[in-house]
Each structure stands twice: as structure tokens, then as C-alpha cells.
Amino acid sequence: MTELNTLWLTETIRLREEHAGPLDDLEANRLARTAGGDLSARIQRRALWLAERDGLTTALQHWLQGARLALIVMAVLAVISGAGLAFAALGDGQAPVNVFWALGSLLGLNLILLLSWALGLVFAGEHGATLGRLWLWLSEKLARDAKAAQLAPALLLLLQRHKLNRWVLGVLVNGLWLLAMLSALVIVLMLMATRRYGFVWETTILGGETFVAMTQALGALPALLGFSVPTVEMIRASGDAALNIESARQAWAAWLVGVLLVYGVLPRLLLALFCRWRWKTGQARLHLDLNMPGYAQLRERLMPTSERLGISDAAPEQLHPIENGVSDLPSDGALLVAIELDDQRPWPPKLPKTVNNAGILDSRESRNKLLEQLSRFPPARLAIACDPRRSPDRGSLTLIAELARSATATRIWLLQAPPGEALDAARLGDWHVALQQLELPFADSAPLSWLETGHD
Missing domain, CATH: 3.40.50 (Rossmann fold)
Structure with missing residues (x-):
């Protein structure tokens, strides 16, 4: 049981008691007091015992399995989407490829959503919630456990309290887009390796010098990584018709691949790694907020200043089978x-x-x-x-x-x-x-x- 899972189950028990009333916890409290430790440790020990008794521990395992399956489904969809972008950008090779139209097809939606995610991260911290809700919904459906429905709200509250939801959503969003961009890059390379493409640019209202400047500006960073950039003559000549020159086709192809790598793949990779780093460092600082009413009222029961006798607990709703010999202490007599x-x-x-x-x-x-x-x-x-x-x-x-x-x-x-x-x-x-x-x-x-x- 990881630290995150323990805190997660503890928060789930708190929410359950907040909505449905106190659980039958006399034995759980006694075991928590016997185990010792500070209040946080005792609350977690109590919650783990109640979660095991009520089937929430098993439900958590089912939810995690569903979450992994949901992630696989979304990853497959991202790969298919990236491949679709590549096919839409290059076509079947029968007609020349409009380089800037292809570039817009490959990077346009990705860059718009990337900018939207960055603005949401700065001003709200909640952007990416659509993908996050989709993932949580799929996880719950694939878990196939009615008790797992209580887990997702508890996880969201736990992460929001420590402002970690933005980073775990960042890993999810940027990771899926990274898969899509990698898929698009691979398909573009495969298509260029197996088909002959000609490249042109077309415009009605812009001048040729505008496309020369745009091409050279976009190719500046890829050029630092060794990708070639078409010469000014090649760019101007491509405005009339696709050049039937092998060096021109190769220069345009390298430029397109370099721009896709630098402005599509690398930003998502760096952001995914950054969000994962923030998530890991924040996860290490996760703790219970002992000032919350659900935890504060447990203080006297788990760390009593004096023994309070004669308290009558609510009757349990069902009987649970006995597991004998669960104590870690040696038994005798x-x-x-x-x-x-x-x-x-x-x-x-x-x-x-x-x-x-x-x-x-x-x-x-x-x-x-x-x-x-x-x-x-x-x-x-x-x-x-x-x-x-x-x-x-x-x-x-x-x-x-x-x-x-x-x-x-x-x-x-x-x-x-x-x-x-x-x-x-x-x-x-x-x-x-x-x-x-x-x-x-x-x-x-x-x-x-x-x-x-x-x-x-």
C-alpha cells in the first residue's frame, strides 16, 4: 500500500462518514490506539482497517485497474489521431503538398490547445479537466465495482487541497498529445519514405517575401538540430509549382519534419516531464489536513486525554466474517x-x-x-x-x-x-x-x- 493510496483511502472514509454518518469504528479506533503514533498515523490506521472491512481496499484495486485500462484506451486513440493528422496533411501523393496547409494540419490544433492549457494553468489551474473527467469516467466504468464510485471524488479533493490536480492533469494532457505528435511524426516519415511528394505554397493576398520570411523563421530552430532549410530560390520557385528537383523535395521534407519535431513533439515532451517532476515533488509533501471537521472530531477518540467510558456506538449494518489470528503479536494460552x-x-x-x-x-x-x-x-x-x-x-x-x-x-x-x-x-x-x-x-x-x- 503506497503512501498516496493510504491517504486516498483515508479521504474516502472521511467523505463516506461525512455523507452517510459515522461508521461502526469501535474496533478500528482501539486498534489505532494500540498501534500508537501521532494523530495522522492513527487516523490512517483506522481508515485502512475500515476500508479493508468494508471492501474499499478491493474497490481501490479495481479502480486502479480500470484507470490503467482507460489510459491505454486514450493512448490508442491519441496514436490513431496523430496518424490521422499525418495522412490528412500529406495526402496520397497524387497532388502537391501545400507546405503551410500541411503544417497547420499537423500543428494547428496542438498549438491552440497548448496555449489554452498554459493560460489555464497560470490563471485557473484547472485546464485539462475535460480529459481528466473523461479519464475518471472511463476508470469508473472499467472498474466495474459499485464501491469504486466513492474513490474518484476523494482523489480529486485530496489533490485539489494540495494543488496537485493541475500537475497530474498536465502529465495526462501533455503525455497524450506527445503520443499523438510522435505518431504523426512517424507516419510522416513513413509516407515520405514510400511516396514521392512535391511541395508548393499558394496565396492570393500575401506576397512571396512573406513566405520566404516565415519559412526561414520557422526553420531557424530546426536548423540548429541539423535539419536543412530550403534556400530563398527554392522557396520562391515553389510558389509557382512543385519543383521536380530531388534536392528541393528533400529540403522541404526535412524542413517539415524538423518543424514538426521542434514545435510539436519537443514542447509536449518537456511539459510532460516538467509536470511529472512537479507531481512527484508535490506527492512527497502530501499529508492529511487535521483541521478538517472529519479528522478533528477523531482526536479525542484516537488520542484521548482521558478514557471516556459508557459511549454507545451505532449498530453495524451487516456482519463481517471473522479473520482470526490477524494480530502481529504472539498469541498464547x-x-x-x-x-x-x-x-x-x-x-x-x-x-x-x-x-x-x-x-x-x-x-x-x-x-x-x-x-x-x-x-x-x-x-x-x-x-x-x-x-x-x-x-x-x-x-x-x-x-x-x-x-x-x-x-x-x-x-x-x-x-x-x-x-x-x-x-x-x-x-x-x-x-x-x-x-x-x-x-x-x-x-x-x-x-x-x-x-x-x-x-x-
Whole structure:
């Protein structure tokens, strides 16, 4: 996971909570506090855990795959467009090529959009948004993941906050135009190598000396790179008809190729490299804006000045399968814990010496205390005793899931009803369905042998 992707997912979680309300983040906050670090590191750790749980990490991978495919599609279109410009400029060789008409076909649109991009960069910083929106739209469509729709707005906000959107769009715009100009240059060279072209210039209102001056001015920079420029006599003679002289054709061809390279290819190459350099240097300075309301309100939860107990979190919308043994800390020992048992049931049962008793969790304080302890000393085996006479509400199931994630292996003990009392079959079935969704093994007999030895 790169630094940019981490910040991207963090911003996505912030936007999601801003629009849909706070997420069920009790376990994420606890893990972030346990991991330590400054507030920014804890916010990112929390966001990564929530993104992994809610499928945003997978959606990000799908979006990146879609973005690469979209970029390939746009690159192919740029290459085809550049080839089309070359064919339109030179034609099939049956008629003489009007050099300035050909030059306008090859460079006109490119130079107009280049000037427009430069002005937009200076005055607004947003030019190129059309190509950028097209790329984002294609990326989302090709990702084929509904959750990926939340990622593009988060990326735009993150980059706009640090004024990096202009540079990443600059890389995109100039890179695509560079491909188009290179494609045009290659096709021009291929056509000139395989067909015989004659070159003329034509005008009604301009004088011949104007074309002489324009040709020499445009050819000055290419001449520094070794490209030949037609002589004054060749330029004047080409105003009447295409010269049937090999040296004249070669001089005009070299001049046209040189002008295309110097004024078409090189500016886009230099600008693409410049934008990429600004993007890389700016990317290294990316950070979270901790003053934003979505992050500021996490300060007390992730870096509390004092422990605040008794806070009730919103129930989760769905249950997520348990991934055991996810802690980086070594796990050891066996632990038995019970959830909300009444006083009529004797507890705990007689336990082997190697099995520890964590008591009964019947308050927020006892729950938080045990979770904090398990985050530092995760057990190898954990048995959770539940009273199936109670309904499997989301709060209890969320607690079971948090406890299970802290242990290498977990089993649920659905206690028998007290003598003279029967269990409700429908309620017991609800427990079975909920625990199956959590992918946790359960039984109605005490798993004491498994706690002690690791097997039944």
C-alpha cells in the first residue's frame, strides 16, 4: 500500500462518514490506539482497517485497474489521431503538398490547445479537466465495482487541497498529445519514405517575401538540430509549382519534419516531464489536513486525554466474517469469557489450571478493559459463552466479532437453559444463522477440553 493510496483511502472514509454518518469504528479506533503514533498515523490506521472491512481496499484495486485500462484506451486513440493528422496533411501523393496547409494540419490544433492549457494553468489551474473527467469516467466504468464510485471524488479533493490536480492533469494532457505528435511524426516519415511528394505554397493576398520570411523563421530552430532549410530560390520557385528537383523535395521534407519535431513533439515532451517532476515533488509533501471537521472530531477518540467510558456506538449494518489470528503479536494460552449472563446461572464452571477466566462482560467498562488487554496479549484459544435465551442483537454480535479477531482460534458456547426452562427454537435458530454469517464454530457443550489441549 503506497503512501498516496493510504491517504486516498483515508479521504474516502472521511467523505463516506461525512455523507452517510459515522461508521461502526469501535474496533478500528482501539486498534489505532494500540498501534500508537501521532494523530495522522492513527487516523490512517483506522481508515485502512475500515476500508479493508468494508471492501474499499478491493474497490481501490479495481479502480486502479480500470484507470490503467482507460489510459491505454486514450493512448490508442491519441496514436490513431496523430496518424490521422499525418495522412490528412500529406495526402496520397497524387497532388502537391501545400507546405503551410500541411503544417497547420499537423500543428494547428496542438498549438491552440497548448496555449489554452498554459493560460489555464497560470490563471485557473484547472485546464485539462475535460480529459481528466473523461479519464475518471472511463476508470469508473472499467472498474466495474459499485464501491469504486466513492474513490474518484476523494482523489480529486485530496489533490485539489494540495494543488496537485493541475500537475497530474498536465502529465495526462501533455503525455497524450506527445503520443499523438510522435505518431504523426512517424507516419510522416513513413509516407515520405514510400511516396514521392512535391511541395508548393499558394496565396492570393500575401506576397512571396512573406513566405520566404516565415519559412526561414520557422526553420531557424530546426536548423540548429541539423535539419536543412530550403534556400530563398527554392522557396520562391515553389510558389509557382512543385519543383521536380530531388534536392528541393528533400529540403522541404526535412524542413517539415524538423518543424514538426521542434514545435510539436519537443514542447509536449518537456511539459510532460516538467509536470511529472512537479507531481512527484508535490506527492512527497502530501499529508492529511487535521483541521478538517472529519479528522478533528477523531482526536479525542484516537488520542484521548482521558478514557471516556459508557459511549454507545451505532449498530453495524451487516456482519463481517471473522479473520482470526490477524494480530502481529504472539498469541498464547486459553481464555473463557461470558457475555451478559444473569445472576441465576452459576459461573464460572470448573476450569483446568491452564485456562484463564475473563469473567462476565456486562458493561462497557468491562468490555473495553478486556479488548485493550487482548490487543496486547492475544490468546491462542478463546471460548465465548452466550445465553441463547437472549436475542442475538447486533451489539452482542459486534462484541463477539471483536473478541474473535483478537484470538488465533475462537469457539462459541451456547449455554443450555436452566433446569425446568426450555430454549426458544426460533431464537436459537437466529443465533445459529448469525454465527454462521460470522463463520464462527459453535456448540451447546462446554469446549473445556479444546481450551485445555487445543483439540476435542
